[in-house]
Amino acid sequence: xxxxxxxxxxxxxxxxxxLALTHFRMVAAERKADRTLVTAADRAVEELLxxxxxxxxxxxxxxxxxxxxxxxxxxxxxxxxxxxGTAAFVAGLPTxxxxxxxxxxxxxxxxxxxxxxxGETYVAVDGRAWWNDGPLTALGPPVGEGDRFIxxxxxxxxxxRIAYRGKVRSLGSTAYHVALVxxxxxxxxxxxxxxxxxxAAPGAVLSAVGGRYEYLRGGAVDLGTMLDGRRAAEDVVxxxxxxxxxxxxxxxxxx
Amino acid sequence: xxxxxxxxxxxxxxxxxxLALTHFRMVAAERKADRTLVTAADRAVEELLxxxxxxxxxxxxxxxxxxxxxxxxxxxxxxxxxxxGTAAFVAGLPTxxxxxxxxxxxxxxxxxxxxxxxGETYVAVDGRAWWNDGPLTALGPPVGEGDRFIxxxxxxxxxxRIAYRGKVRSLGSTAYHVALVxxxxxxxxxxxxxxxxxxAAPGAVLSAVGGRYEYLRGGAVDLGTMLDGRRAAEDVVxxxxxxxxxxxxxxxxxx
Numbered sequence: 001x002x003x004x005x006x007x008x009x010x011x012x013x014x015x016x017x018x019l020a021l022t023h024f025r026m027v028a029a030e031r032k033a034d035r036t037l038v039t040a041a042d043r044a045v046e047e048l049l050x051x052x053x054x055x056x057x058x059x060x061x062x063x064x065x066x067x068x069x070x071x072x073x074x075x076x077x078x079x080x081x082x083x084x085g086t087a088a089f090v091a092g093l094p095t096x097x098x099x100x101x102x103x104x105x106x107x108x109x110x111x112x113x114x115x116x117x118x119g120e121t122y123v124a125v126d127g128r129a130w131w132n133d134g135p136l137t138a139l140g141p142p143v144g145e146g147d148r149f150i151x152x153x154x155x156x157x158x159x160x161r162i163a164y165r166g167k168v169r170s171l172g173s174t175a176y177h178v179a180l181v182x183x184x185x186x187x188x189x190x191x192x193x194x195x196x197x198x199x200a201a202p203g204a205v206l207s208a209v210g211g212r213y214e215y216l217r218g219g220a221v222d223l224g225t226m227l228d229g230r231r232a233a234e235d236v237v238x239x240x241x242x243x244x245x246x247x248x249x250x251x252x253x254x255x
Numbered sequence: 256x257x258x259x260x261x262x263x264x265x266x267x268x269x270x271x272x273x274l275a276l277t278h279f280r281m282v283a284a285e286r287k288a289d290r291t292l293v294t295a296a297d298r299a300v301e302e303l304l305x306x307x308x309x310x311x312x313x314x315x316x317x318x319x320x321x322x323x324x325x326x327x328x329x330x331x332x333x334x335x336x337x338x339x340g341t342a343a344f345v346a347g348l349p350t351x352x353x354x355x356x357x358x359x360x361x362x363x364x365x366x367x368x369x370x371x372x373x374g375e376t377y378v379a380v381d382g383r384a385w386w387n388d389g390p391l392t393a394l395g396p397p398v399g400e401g402d403r404f405i406x407x408x409x410x411x412x413x414x415x416r417i418a419y420r421g422k423v424r425s426l427g428s429t430a431y432h433v434a435l436v437x438x439x440x441x442x443x444x445x446x447x448x449x450x451x452x453x454x455a456a457p458g459a460v461l462s463a464v465g466g467r468y469e470y471l472r473g474g475a476v477d478l479g480t481m482l483d484g485r486r487a488a489e490d491v492v493x494x495x496x497x498x499x500x501x502x503x504x505x506x507x508x509x510x
Contacts, residue, residue: 025387087402087404087422090402091402091404091435091440091441092375092438092440093373093426093435094349094350094370094372094373094374094375095349095350095426115349117349117373117374118348118349118372118373119349119372120347120349132280147342147345147346149342149346149409154404154422154423154424155422155423156423157412157417157419157423158418158420161416162412163413164412165413167342167409167410167425168409168410168411168412168425169409169425169426169427170422170423170424170425170426171348171350171424171425171426171427172424172426180346180348183347185346185347186346
C-alpha cells in the first residue's frame with residue numbers, strides 16, 4: 001500500500017479538528033467533567049475519520065479509540081484517536097489532539113498529531129517529519145538544564161519519585177507529550193500504560209527524528225501487539241536512546 | 256480612581272496578545288531556549304501595555320515584570336506581566352499569557368489573564384469575573400476524583416511529595432494555573448515563590464469567585480509587600496479555603 005502524502009494526512013486531521021472544535025468549550029465553566037459531551041464529540045470525530053480514511057486508504061484496516069475495528073487487506077493498519085486528551089478537552093485546555101497513525105508490521109510509518117486549539121500540527125511520512133511549516137531534525141543529546149523539561153502522565157506523582165533537575169510538565173495529552181519530545185523541546189516523556197491509539201501517530205513523528213518508545217524498565221514496545229485495544233504491558237517512555245538512559249537515572253518507584 | 260471596565264481591560268490585553276503572537280513560534284524547532292527572542296517579545300509587549308495603561312489610568316502607578324516601576328498618585332497600582340510563562344512561550348506551548356492586575360491596598364480588584372495562543376481570556380472587575388463570554392460563578396467544594404486535577408509549578412517534584420489521588424498537571428504558567436482554579440476546573444494550585452506580576456491579575460479573578468492566596472504553610476499573602484519585585488516569602492497556594500485545606504493534607508516536603 002502506498003502511504004498517504006503529508007498534505008492528505010493534514011487535510012483529514014484538519015477537518016476532524018474543525019469538527020471537534022464545534023464541540024469544544026460549549027459548556028461554559030462546567031465544574032464537573034461532562035462525559036456525555038466528550039463522548040458525542042469523540043464519536044462524531046471518529047466517524048469522520050473512518051469515512052475519510054476508508055476512502056483514502058481502502059485496503060487498510062482501521063482501529064479507533066471509540067471502538068472502530070475494521071479489518072483490511074493491506075499490511076498497514078490505520079490507528080486513530082479522535083480526541084487524545086479527553087479530560088483536557090472537557091476542561092477546556094488547548095492541549096488535546098486528533099491522532100492518525102499508520103502501522104506497518106507494528107512500526108509507525110506515518111502519522112499526524114493535530115492540535116486545533118493550540119495551532120500545532122505534527123506530521124510524519126516515511127521517515128520525514130514536520131511541525132507546522134517547518135521540518136523536524138534529528139534529536140540531539142538531552143540538555144536537562146535551564147528551561148528544559150520532561151513531560152509525565154498526570155498520575156506519575158503517585159507512582160514515581162522524579163529527581164530530574166529541570167522542569168516537569170504534564171499537559172494533558174500523551175500524543176502531545178511525545179510530539180514535544182520529537183520536536184526537541186522536551187527531553188523525554190514518561191507515558192503511562194497507554195493504548196496503541198495514543199502512541200501510533202506521534203510514534204511516526206518520533207521515529208522520523210531518531211527517537212523511540214521503550215518500557216521504562218527496558219525493552220522495546222511492540223505496538224502491533226496492542227491493536228486489540230489492550231494497554232501497554234508497563235509504563236512507556238519516549239525519547240532518544242541517550243535521553244531514555246538519562247530519564248531512567250532520575251525516575252524511581254515511589255516508596 | 257475608577258476601575259477600568261471589562262471591555263477596556265480586554266481590549267488592552269487583546270492588543271498586547273496580538274503583538275506577542277507576532278514573536279511566537281518564529282524560530283521553528285529551536286532546540287535550545289532562545290532567551291534573546293523572548294526578551295525582545297517581553298519588552299515590546301510591556302512597552303505597549305505601559306503606553307496603553309498610562310493613557311487609560313493616568314493616576315495609577317505601574318509595576319512590570321520587565322522593569323517598569325512608575326509611581327502614581329492614585330491608591331491603585333497596575334501590575335503587569337507581558338508574558339507569564341516565558342519558558343512555555345519559548346518552547347512554543349500555547350499556555351503563556353498576558354497579565355494585567357490592579358491592586359488597591361494590596362488587594363487585587365481587577366485583572367485580565369489573556370492566553371492568545373489558547374483562545375482564553377479571564378477577566379475580573381470589582382468582584383465579578385468572566386471566562387471568554389461566560390460569567391464565572393462562586394467556587395464549590397473540591398471534587399478530587401475522576402478527571403479532577405490540581406496544578407503545580409514545574410519544580411514541585413523536587414520539593415514535595417504529593418499524594419493527591421487525582422491528576423497533577425503543570426502547564427507552564429502560574430497565572431493560567433490560578434485562572435483554572437478560579438474557573439473551577441482545577442481544585443487548587445501549588446504555586447512557587449512567585450512574583451506579584453504572576454499573582455495580581457489572576458488573583459482578581461480568583462477572589463471574585465471566593466478563592467484566595469495563602470502560603471502553603473499557612474497565612475495570607477500580602478501582594479502589596481511584593482511591589483518592589485521581591486518574590487513571595489514562601490510557596491503560595493491558590494484555591495477556596497476548603498480546597499487549600501485538602502491540598503495541605505496531600506502535600507508534604509520531599510524527604
